[in-house]
Amino acid sequence: MRIERPAVAGTLESSDAMVTVEPGEGLSLELASSVMNTYGRQIKETVLETLKRLGVEDCFISVVDKGALDCTIKARVECAVFRSCGLSEKDIPWGGEVR
Amino acid sequence: MKNAVGRDIPEFLLKDGKEVYQGKNYMDGKFIKKASPTTRRYEKPQESKIVGTIADALKLCGAKSGMTFSFHHHLRDGDYVVNMVMKAAIEELGLEDMTIAATSLGAAHDPIAEYIEQGKVVGIQTSGIRGRMGEVVSAGKLKTPAVIRSHGGRPRAIEAGEVHIDIAFIAAPTSDCVGNCRGIGGKSDCGSMGYAMTDARYADRVVVVTDCLVDFPNMPASIEAIDVDAVVVTDSIGDPKKIASAAARISQNPRDLMMAEDVAKVIASTPYFRDGFSFQTGVGGPSLAANLFLEKFMDEKGIKMGWSIGGICGPMVELLKKGKVGKIIDVQDFDLDAVRSINRTPGHYEMSASQYADPANKGAFVNKLDFVVLAALEIDTDFNVNVLTGSDGVLRGAPGGHPDTAAGSKCCVIVTPLIRGRMATVCEHVVTVTTPGDCVDVLVTDYGIAVNPLRPDLIECLDRAGIKHVPIEELKEKAYSIVGRPDELQWEDRVVAVLEARDGTILDVVRKIKPYTAD
Structure with a gap:
């Protein structure tokens, strides 16, 4: 998938994460987390895996995590990516690219 | 050396008879020789002990660089007294190498972090450590490791002479002119003054700071005039809203x-x-x-x-x-x-x-x-x-x-x-x-x-x-x-805080945290 315009998903509430994607060349991740020392590595892995699954190769992505669980992080990344290319309105591939 | 809860305690801390934690009730039946303070005699009849400012009280009590000042935390997040006293000591009197021995420290004491970074406060002994102060101590900016004790461990350490208090400061909601203090009857009431009692008895000098001077004798006193050198009357010792919440509510969650x-x-x-x-x-x-x-x-x-x-x-x-x-x-x-x-x-x-x-x-x-x-x-x-x-x-x-x-x-x-x-x-x-x-x-x-x-x-x-x-x-x-x-x-070697078990043995240490990278 191609990131066409900047898009945001999520909030800064506790146990959530705010994910912002923007068009970019290659993958570049900016990560801030309230549980950085213990889960920073795993959050990074989750974000990159999710992007890979969605076939996103070029993207600047920023994640501000407030202690979200893995499932939340995945959902926020998926949502931001779908919004960025206008695919979040309908026909979301539940069980396909989105799981 | 590994202690009874499997924590590795560095050898350099095990001096002057300090031991690692050995398990519950290890010290039972042992004897302690109690410390005694050196206090000034007030034999000549005295009308009042009131002095003008904190700085005057510090001078009267012979405050010097390198001393240990003690405080109690009944005013909780509303406390003004720790900051007030340390400001007078460091900025007015120019004192250095100070140690703060408090029953606890909290969000109200963020300004002390500055004195730690400047190297003016070199020692912290407390139960609680939070906010900015927690961050600078964790970052290794305090010259000596902070010593963390429980509420029972602290009076034990004072009585055993492991902490010698040069000057104790009593934040008193009410006091009379010679230093009989109570926690009620003023504008910054905190109720019990229990944590301050051991300090008042074991410190060489005791200064009462109050914002409500009442008629002599202020009875029944929590801190008694027989232990007090000076009384300072200030506009406010704390923010009443942050001293006691309106009412602790039972959770509906x-x-x-x-x-x-x-x-x-x-x-x-x-x-x-x-x-x-x-x-x-x-x-x-x-x-x-x-x-x-x-x-x-x-x-x-x-x-x-x-x-x-x-x-x-x-x-x-x-x-x-x-x-x-x-x-x-x-x-x-x-x-x-x-x-x-x-x-x-x-x-x-x-x-x-x-x-x-x-x-x-x-x-x-x-x-x-x-x-x-x-x-x-x-x-x-x-x-x-x-x-x-x-x-x-x-x-x-x-x-x-x-x-x-x-x-x-x-x-x-x-x-x-x-x-x-x-x-x-x-x-x-x-x-x-x-x-x-x-x-x-x-x-x-x-x-x-x-x-x-x-x-x-x-x-x-x-x-x-x-x-x-x-x-x-x-x-x-x-x-x-x-x-x-x-x-x-991931930790560095540097020990930033020592956690004493209540019996005085060493239960754990906190080291400086390594900056984290996700790579």
């Missing part, structure tokens, strides 16, 4: 209530739940709510609580007024209902920190305690509890009376949600051991109850009452299945 009910069930299943039993609880959500359910069980069984101790708040005072608890003995007050009640409601008494929890005196209240209900930041599969460091390894808590009441009580119940955000409360190894597992008996979480295998008698009680419980490992695995297994924290 269904998860808290569910856990609180389980706590009460566990308590009611033990043989210690009989007429005249004794009880302490914290003011955290589920701990405080346990009061509510306990009352139900007491009514059902037709029994009353004999006495309750600790930090006191409204709901406990309510029980006293209803005649459901015989006496409250109070070291600190958390809300206005408790502040207004102490020494006024019949049966509501004040006590010193030593009387409350000191393991080296001859009769601390905690040693007669049946139940204590406590919270935890983390608890590991050996039942060791951490209430000091966050999951990022930064100092942001306080052992308080936790280790003292856990050790003294017959049944110590820890109540905590299994996870908080992405943090597993039940974990493999706590970041810092503040209360050793051999003092903790039952864990109640929202996902189940676990009993320490060291207490087969309690396991039997729960089984007999039909209360389901699981091995603590199961709770840990449940937590990790939700949040994932955390990476180990």
